Each structure stands twice: as structure tokens, then as C-alpha cells.
Amino acid sequence: MSHHIDMEDAIEPEPVLLSKHAKNLLRFLHLLPARMASHDNTRSTIVFFAVCGLDVLNSLHLIPPKLREDIINWTYGGLVAPRENEKRCGGFMGCRAMVPKTDDSEILECIRKYQWGHLAMTYTSVAVLATLGDDFSRLDRKSIVDGVAAVQKPEGSFSASINGSEDDMRFVYCAATICHMLDYWGDVNKETMFQFIMQSLRYDYGFSQEFEGEAHGGTTFCALAALQLSGQLHRLDDNTKERIKRWLVFRQMDGFQGRPNKPVDTCYSFWIGAALCILDGFELTDYPKNREYILSTQDKLVGGFAKWPQATPDPFHTYLGLCGLSFTGEPGLSAVQPSLNMSMAAYAHLQHLHELWRNNSDLAHLKLGSKGSTANATQTTTTSSSPLISAQ
Numbered sequence: 001m002s003h004h005i006d007m008e009d010a011i012e013p014e015p016v017l018l019s020k021h022a023k024n025l026l027r028f029l030h031l032l033p034a035r036m037a038s039h040d041n042t043r044s045t046i047v048f049f050a051v052c053g054l055d056v057l058n059s060l061h062l063i064p065p066k067l068r069e070d071i072i073n074w075t076y077g078g079l080v081a082p083r084e085n086e087k088r089c090g091g092f093m094g095c096r097a098m099v100p101k102t103d104d105s106e107i108l109e110c111i112r113k114y115q116w117g118h119l120a121m122t123y124t125s126v127a128v129l130a131t132l133g134d135d136f137s138r139l140d141r142k143s144i145v146d147g148v149a150a151v152q153k154p155e156g157s158f159s160a161s162i163n164g165s166e167d168d169m170r171f172v173y174c175a176a177t178i179c180h181m182l183d184y185w186g187d188v189n190k191e192t193m194f195q196f197i198m199q200s201l202r203y204d205y206g207f208s209q210e211f212e213g214e215a216h217g218g219t220t221f222c223a224l225a226a227l228q229l230s231g232q233l234h235r236l237d238d239n240t241k242e243r244i245k246r247w248l249v250f251r252q253m254d255g256f257q258g259r260p261n262k263p264v265d266t267c268y269s270f271w272i273g274a275a276l277c278i279l280d281g282f283e284l285t286d287y288p289k290n291r292e293y294i295l296s297t298q299d300k301l302v303g304g305f306a307k308w309p310q311a312t313p314d315p316f317h318t319y320l321g322l323c324g325l326s327f328t329g330e331p332g333l334s335a336v337q338p339s340l341n342m343s344m345a346a347y348a349h350l351q352h353l354h355e356l357w358r359n360n361s362d363l364a365h366l367k368l369g370s371k372g373s374t375a376n377a378t379q380t381t382t383t384s385s386s387p388l389i390s391a392q
């Protein structure tokens with residue numbers, strides 16, 4: 001009898017250490033460890049993983065009101081408000097290296113030449129604002145979407161920024177998230193975007209990052225999410241959808257791999273899982289095996305998830321691991337909206353804002369007009385008190 005009880009104990013599933021993960025993510029809102037210094041130029045993404053991760057952990061209350069305000073101000077501090085002759089640079093920057101702490105107009109003017117939005121930083125910044133319940137009152141939606149349209153390529157793909165960037169499916173995804181979250185597509189060409197996505201569908205029914213490339217799980221998520229966010233998912237016929245689902249389902253070993261014959265990795269529980277959610281096919285996966293793999297990468301001492309067992313946890317894999325678990329209905333985690341990669345609660349807040357803008361033409365005009373950018377111009381200098389700035 002006691003032997004029987006021991007056996008039951010042995011197969012008891014490992015718990016998700018919710019409070020340790022929350023503590024781990026919270027830490028990244030106070031400092032960036034020295035070993036991660038090279039990630040400073042994409043700090044908005046780290047803020048995104050931490051804030052949205054706390055949200056999925058139902059732990060946003062751990063961010064005190066003052067810190068919440070600081071994060072919102074820090075985020076707005078990266079907003080580039082274009083002047084009349086600079087329409088192409090709208091959006092958010094990823095770090096504040098190009099926001100000098102000075103009132104010297106000569107220096108500010110000089111640095112201005114190096115300030116422009118980056119699609120991934122704009123996506124993560126807007127998502128953080130939505131998650132923290134901001135009302136977007138300091139955003140000029142038109143200037144941001146002008147910046148998105150300015151980096152679209154004739155073949156439909158997008159660069160990340162007007163200068164010095166690659167262009168591929170990752171930024172097609174970011175462009176779609178930004179326009180969807182701001183409920184405004186402006187001059188973005190959805191048709192060429194659709195054509196680019198469909199030309200990236202490979203013979204095995206995964207999507208590749210660029211033409212003629214190898215099908216990839218992350219890219220397949222980006223392609224499907226961009227189709228859904230731009231209202232074009234219905235343009236895939238049923239046969240194509242089934243074949244894409246098949247390619248995705250075959251990426252499961254125990255956890256998920258990004259490509260055939262590659263090792264599994266925690267983040268693909270999100271990329272592949274979310275792609276399957278978008279196609280209503282997630283129930284075709286093996287939930288316990290998926291969970292078991294993700295849990296094998298959990299750091300039981302300091303919290304967080306890594307890509308592989310015994311590897312060092314990081315905010316990226318921690319957040320995506322939590323989202324992957326959320327799709328399986330893990331208790332204690334909130335539901336995740338797959339295509340925007342944020343909580344359903346944050347998504348509901350966005351929908352509420354969209355309704356306000358649509359029902360109030362005055363408000364809509366204000367957000368698409370010049371008043372927003374006037375407000376923005378005064379905001380870039382208000383961030384020096386943020387704990388995120390002085391962190392090392």
C-alpha cells in the first residue's frame with residue numbers, strides 16, 4: 001500500500017514555480033545584469049517580456065504604482081515624434097542611448113539625426129503600454145503608422161527601420177501588430193504584404209523568412225499572425241490550412257523544434273503553439289509532453305525558463321515558456337492572445353480603446369492629428385528619473 005502511494009508521488013507533475021518566475025521577471029524591471037549588457041539596445045523587448053510575463057502570471061500587482069508610471073514614462077521616452085519634413089522616422093526606439101540627458105538644444109538637434117523608430121521596438125513598446133492599461137493619449141497614431149508604411153518594400157516585406165536593417169517576415173509581423181493595435185493601417189499595403197507572405201510558403205507548407213529559404217517555426221508564426229491581424233487569414237483555403245497544421249504538428253518531439261531535425265527549444269512551445277492556435281489546431285498536440293519539456297527547462301532556484309534543460313534562464317524563454325504553458329490551460333496563468341502575444345486582458349483593453357476611437361470622432365481626430373505629436377515633443381526629456389535608465 002505504501003509502495004503504491006510512493007508511485008503516485010513519483011508521477012506527480014512538477015509544479016510551475018509561479019512566484020519565482022514573477023520575482024525573476026520583476027528583477028529585469030530594476031536592472032539589466034552585466035552579462036546582458038549587449039542587449040541594452042533592445043531593452044524595450046526585455047521590458048515587454050518582463051511586463052507581459054508578470055501579466056500572464058497574474059502578477060501585475062507586483063509592479064508598484066510609481067514603477068508602473070516610470071515604465072510608462074520610460075517607454076514614451078523612446079517615441080520619435082517626426083516633424084513636418086521627417087515623416088519617415090515615426091515609432092519607438094529600443095533604448096535611450098540616443099536620448100541624451102541635456103537641455104542643450106545643439107546637442108539635442110545633433111542627436112536627432114540618429115533617432116528613428118524600429119518596428120520590433122514599436123511593437124513591444126505599444127504592447128507594454130497596452131498591458132499596463134495606458135490610454136495611448138500621448139501617441140500620435142498616424143505618425144507611427146506613417147513610419148511603418150515608410151519601411152515597407154515594394155514586394156510587400158518590411159525593414160525594421162529606415163536605416164541599417166534587414167527586411168523579412170519578422171518585421172512583416174511587427175508591422176501587422178502595430179497597425180492592428182493602433183487600429184489604423186494608413187498607407188500600409190496589405191495586398192503586397194499578403195503576396196509576400198504567400199510567396200514565402202514553402203513546398204513542405206511551412207513559411208520561410210525570405211524567398212526560397214527554409215521553412216521555419218518562428219517565421220510560420222509571424223506569417224499566420226500577420227495574416228490574422230490584417231484580416232486576411234480567410235484567404236488561405238482549407239487544404240492549405242490543413243497542410244500548414246500538419247507541418248506544425250510534426251514539429252513536436254516532446255517539446256517543439258523550429259525546423260525538422262533540430263533540437264527542441266522552450267520558445268517553440270510558443271511559436272508553434274500560437275501558430276496552431278491561430279489555425280484552431282492546438283488540440284492536436286500532446287499537452288503533457290509539451291508541459292514536461294517546458295518544465296525540464298525551469299530553473300528551480302531563481303525561477304525563469306531556459307531554452308534547454310540546465311541552460312541559463314532568460315526573460316525571452318521565460319515569457320514564451322509561460323505563454324506555451326498558458327495554451328495548455330496551466331492553472332495560475334492567464335489566457336494569452338496568440339497573434340499579438342499578450343494577455344487576453346491586455347487585448348480586451350486594446351479593443352476597448354478601439355471602440356472609444358471609433359465611437360468618438362473627436363478623439364479619433366485628435367489621435368490621428370497633430371495634437372499628439374505636440375505632446376510627444378515634450379515627453380522625450382521626462383525620463384531621466386526612471387530606474388530603467390540608470391540600471392547597469
Ligand SMILES: [Zn+2]
Binds near residue numbers: 265266267268307317
Ligand atoms: Zn528559443
